[in-house]
Amino acid sequence: MIFNRLRNRFLMMNMVIISIIMLVAFGSIYTITYQNTSHDIDMELGRVSDFFHQGGPGQGGPGGGMKTPTGGGGGRGMNPPPERSVSFALRTDAEWNLLAKDSRFDMDDEFYELAKERAVANPVENGRFTLDGTDWAYSTQRTAEGYTVVYLDVTAQQKILTTMIYTFSLVALVMLAVIYFVSRYFAGRSIAPVREAFDKQKRFIADASHELKTPLAVINTNADVLLANSDDTIAAQAKWLHHIKSETERMKTLTNDLLYLTEMEDARDRVLQVPFNLSEAVESVILTMEAVIYEKDLEFSYEIQPGLTAVGSSEQIRQVVMILLDNAVKYTNKKGSINVELMKQHNQIQLKVSNTGDGIPPEHLEKIFDRFYRVDASRSRSGGGYGLGLAIARSILEQHGGRIWAKSEPGSSTSFYFMVPSVF
Secondary structure (H helix, E strand, O other): OHHHHHHHHHHHHHHHHHHHHHHHHHHHHHHHHHHHHHHHHHHHHHHHHHHHHOOOOOOOOOOOOOOOOOOOOOOOOOOOOOOOOOEEEEEEEOOOOEEEEEEOOOOOHHHHHHHHHHHHHOOOOOEEEEEOOEEEEEEEEEOOOEEEEEEEEOHHHHHHHHHHHHHHHHHHHHHHHHHHHHHHHHHHHHHHHHHHHHHHHHHHHHHHHHHHHHHHHHHHHHHHHHHHOOOOOOOOOHHHHHHHHHHHHHHHHHHHHHHHHHHHHHOHHHOOOEEEEHHHHHHHHHHHHHHHHHHOOOEEEEEEOOOOEEEEOHHHHHHHHHHHHHHHHHHOOOOOEEEEEEEEEOOEEEEEEEEEOOOOOHHHOOOOOOOOOOOOHHHHHHOOOOOOHHHHHHHHHHHOOOEEEEEEEOOOEEEEEEEEEOOO
């Protein structure tokens, strides 16, 4: 489905972005640590080199060993190499023939030859190599006799860097696994409103098409009848023309309501915030509907608390009251009653419109505010309704910072309530 692809694309994008961020973060940390470690190795190698070049303790060898200076008048003191460092020095002639070696550790001659060969292969001031599983740093300096190469064991420092790489890799894998499941969860949550809106839009288009199909069919049929009796006078075919006129008006009402809903949704943030007397607005609607109510022989009572002021559009709130009263008139049983109450509750103003009748089953109460939703489709269509009135009412009240809901006792009565903020 399209939403699964959208979720997977969102998830993939999220994983790529997070992976890049982690790579940059871990790479930066590793680079800084590597540079600091290399600097410390160079510093320690420099201290060891100074020690050996100043004449540190050594072994005899061809041409005279590397001597240890003794204290005496005018003698220069020196700093010993770090106690925990493993280091040694080799002195060669210009042809890289080993002349002397200086080491505090007992190592065989083959080891020294291999170490010398590594330096011969790359005679740089600061170099690195691995020998028998041990990491070494070395420094090569030219002397009058040939070369002096100082070696320092840096296995511990290299192990720190290697351990850091493994640690970062493990942490990255665990974090990516956690982030994957968390992102998958929130991706589903994020797409849910889009899926719901898409489903509602599909239902809306399907319902609108269905509602338009009926009047169009009636118009088409009546037009065919007119064309089939083209010799008759207009007066003789007035019945078919009235049918076409009636269905055209129904289509006009439907399209106007749909356009109104669309315009309201686009203008949610542009509602004119003007104080108005809500009590007078409700009374004006009651006066308009009073004749219709009495004509249907229904009992009608109302109680309006005077002087209640709200903020918003007086005309739109009147429309909401008209929708609720019109529904009450349509669905009140014969000889039934309608009651309207408007009163202030704390910082809110509440309107209640009640009517006796069949009521609304509990499973429909939350759905009756959806577009085109009808508890009794056939009855609503015969009465001229499209199931848009309550959707319009809810949209208007949401614009005004209010809300609307319904309560019903099946077989007895139904009550609609709305609340809007009070000014005073």
